[in-house]
Amino acid sequence: AVVSTQSGHYGRGKDEGTTVSPKKHTMQPIVTGTSVLGIRTKEGVVIAADTLGSYGSLARFRDIQRLMKVNDSTIIGGFGDYADFQFLMKLLRQQTIDDEVVGDGVYRDAPAIHNWLRCVLYNRRTKFNPLWNTIVVAGKNYGGEPYLGYVDKIGVAFEEKTVATGFGSYIALPMMRKAMDENPDMGVEEAKAVLKRCLRVLFYRDCRSLNRFQIGVVSAGETSISEPMSADTDWSIGANPSGYE
Amino acid sequence: SNFIIKQWYQRRVAITAGGFYTGGSIVCDLNCEKIHYIADNIYCCGAGTAADTEFTTRMVSSKMELLKLRTGREGRVISALRMLKQYLFRYQGYISAALVLGGVDVTGPALYTVYPHGSTDKLPYVTMGSGSLAAMSVFEDRYKLNMEEEEAKALVCDAIKAGIINDLGSGSNVDITVIRKGEVEVFRPYQVVCQKSQRQGDYTFPRGTTVVTNTTEMVPFSALQVTDEEVMEL
Numbered sequence: 001a002v003v004s005t006q007s008g009h010y011g012r013g014k015d016e017g018t019t020v021s022p023k024k025h026t027m028q029p030i031v032t033g034t035s036v037l038g039i040r041t042k043e044g045v046v047i048a049a050d051t052l053g054s055y056g057s058l059a060r061f062r063d064i065q066r067l068m069k070v071n072d073s074t075i076i077g078g079f080g081d082y083a084d085f086q087f088l089m090k091l092l093r094q095q096t097i098d099d100e101v102v103g104d105g106v107y108r109d110a111p112a113i114h115n116w117l118r119c120v121l122y123n124r125r126t127k128f129n130p131l132w133n134t135i136v137v138a139g140k141n142y143g144g145e146p147y148l149g150y151v152d153k154i155g156v157a158f159e160e161k162t163v164a165t166g167f168g169s170y171i172a173l174p175m176m177r178k179a180m181d182e183n184p185d186m187g188v189e190e191a192k193a194v195l196k197r198c199l200r201v202l203f204y205r206d207c208r209s210l211n212r213f214q215i216g217v218v219s220a221g222e223t224s225i226s227e228p229m230s231a232d233t234d235w236s237i238g239a240n241p242s243g244y245e
Numbered sequence: 246s247n248f249i250i251k252q253w254y255q256r257r258v259a260i261t262a263g264g265f266y267t268g269g270s271i272v273c274d275l276n277c278e279k280i281h282y283i284a285d286n287i288y289c290c291g292a293g294t295a296a297d298t299e300f301t302t303r304m305v306s307s308k309m310e311l312l313k314l315r316t317g318r319e320g321r322v323i324s325a326l327r328m329l330k331q332y333l334f335r336y337q338g339y340i341s342a343a344l345v346l347g348g349v350d351v352t353g354p355a356l357y358t359v360y361p362h363g364s365t366d367k368l369p370y371v372t373m374g375s376g377s378l379a380a381m382s383v384f385e386d387r388y389k390l391n392m393e394e395e396e397a398k399a400l401v402c403d404a405i406k407a408g409i410i411n412d413l414g415s416g417s418n419v420d421i422t423v424i425r426k427g428e429v430e431v432f433r434p435y436q437v438v439c440q441k442s443q444r445q446g447d448y449t450f451p452r453g454t455t456v457v458t459n460t461t462e463m464v465p466f467s468a469l470q471v472t473d474e475e476v477m478e479l
Contacts, residue, residue: 167378170378170379170382171378171379171381171382172382173411174379174382174383174407174408174410174411175382175383175386175407177410177411178403178407197386198382200385200386201382201385201386204385205378205381205382205385236390237368237369237388237390240369242367242368243367244364244365244366244367245323245326245327245357245365245367
């Protein structure tokens with residue numbers, strides 16, 4: 001069907017019979033996910049996100065999956081608009097199926113998926129219709145080396161040892177960077193512990209967060225996303241009689 | 246913009262500040278004093294517009310001294326707090342001073358934050374400014390009630406360092422002021438985080454680099470002829 005890009009253009013004359021669709025420009029995210037955190041260690045990559053879909057200030061969907069296993073080499077985490085993330089997940093799932101159907105054993109590794117996402121997101125940004133997400137790509141390359149990448153809704157993309165989106169970049173990233181500086185030969189279990197500490201602090205300080213999260217691991221042995229878990233929190237300082245003066 | 250934090254531990258108050266002042270994206274002062282004196286037992290860290298924090302704290306310091314003379318007693322932290330918040334509220338946030346006020350008085354140790362619009366908080370640990378989230382993450386991770394002084398100083402220093410390293414609006418060194426009952430200890434700097442590096446080489450040009458092609462004698466002033474002249478009066 002021929003689609004007109006002009007809204008309200010109910011064409012007569014030679015354009016008679018043209019279907020009209022409205023201009024689609026994502027102007028604001030609706031259901032959103034908060035921070036996604038990632039640490040790349042020599043053993044593998046660990047990525048974490050909570051299971052909350054916020055509807056503005058309402059904690060609306062408290063059991064959504066913001067980490068997705070693309071294939072055995074990659075897990076992605078989505079921050080931002082959840083509908084746009086579901087769209088990307090759908091495309092990636094189809095792509096994985098198409099790759100398998102070819103049957104030559106070739107699959108896309110984490111850098112390839114990172115690059116594909118960068119192209120898609122940058123292209124949408126250029127058309128002024130962004131996918132309102134920041135995606136963290138955690139996985140390994142064809143050589144089995146751990147890979148951690150970040151792609152933005154404006155097409156910013158880079159690879160780093162520690163990565164965080166949203167509030168996490170202000171609160172968790174300093175903690176993650178310090179942990180990596182002090183212990184560069186961290187293993188996957190230590191990285192998971194660091195992420196749990198970061199998620200706890202994020203729950204204390206990020207209004208749109210939830211104390212229920214999943215941790216994904218891509219290492220030589222496993223590519224999996226954990227069941228939802230919670231961090232222990234300590235609210236005892238709030239018990240002291242305080243006030244504001 | 247710059248940032249400061251403070252923490253209350255074991256009957257004392259430790260305040261620290263990063264030493265940076267910026268004007269837009271240029272660092273104006275690499276090592277400024279951000280911990281301001283209010284009274285012998287009360288100090289205040291200022292984040293936000295440097296002039297605002299400087300003059301506001303000076304004004305309150307002056308009022309506290311007058312109060313001390315009038316009452317004959319050592320000042321209390323809440324007095325300084327009241328003066329600050331009533332002043333800032335009157336200016337409806339136009340005085341961009343985000344302050345962390347701390348001290349030890351007859352009622353014990355006290356720690357408050359004052360926001361530019363005049364609201365205040367009373368908390369065991371606080372951070373303000375552009376690096377406040379990085380610093381707060383360190384506090385939320387490691388703060389415990391009833392810490393020892395050395396542990397608290399290390400924590401507060403790490404918190405400022407998190408801001409210095411991760412926040413672009415903060416930098417340079419960590420200053421700490423520890424206020425105890427009856428005494429104040431100032432560590433300036435407590436830790437040097439960023440230091441200007443040494444120049445790698447000598448960049449001066451040796452004499453004779455520029456070839457002299459021509460020389461002219463300068464006429465000395467005394468050699469000039471002075472003539473008397475009369476100017477017609479209008």
